[in-house]
Amino acid sequence: MRRHVRQTVRVTDLLALSDDLPLATIAAGEVLIAEGAAAGPLYVLVSGSVTVERDGVAFATIDNPGAVFGEMAVVLRKPATATARATTDIVVRVADDPEAFLMERPGAALSVLRTTAARLDGLTQYLVDVKGQFAELEGHLGMVDQILDTLVHHQAPPARTGSVRDPEGDHVH
DSSP, X not given: OOEEEOOOSOTHHHHHHTTTSOEEEEOTTOEEEOTTOOXXXXXXXXXXXXXXXXXXXXXXXXXXXXXXXXXXXXXXXXXXXXXXXXXXXXXXXXXXXXXXXXXXXXXXXXXHHHHHXXXXXXXXXXXXXXXXXXXXXXXXHHHHHHHHHHHHTOOOOOOOOOOSSOSSOSSOO
């Protein structure tokens, strides 16, 4: 089931904070980010519509100016977890060095954090609903409750410190 995703945070903040970045126009059907690809640029949607897919299944359409794409691969330092494909012709702002962009602009980093937290909150609400629906069932469907428990309690590895001046982080000076 594909949902139309409405951001609940002020994504226009990120649009304003990225207004000096280069613009790129991407044709409908083109891929901004390919699932499994190494972290690349960070994109801020100016206009148009983007479909997000995982394992070939489209699960969200995003058309809010100021929506961000590519932040998860950058922040987690791992390959992209989903494909972002232009549904219509789109215009995006492009941060070719996303870590520097986020470190040099705390307001942009906070805006990305708020957007990511809003997405996580929506997903958590959905998981709690699904968990409640399957909690009392037997067999394979009853396992959904255990699987969701594992997902909800998953903790990421410890964060490493670092900055533009100290990219190594986590060491004594």
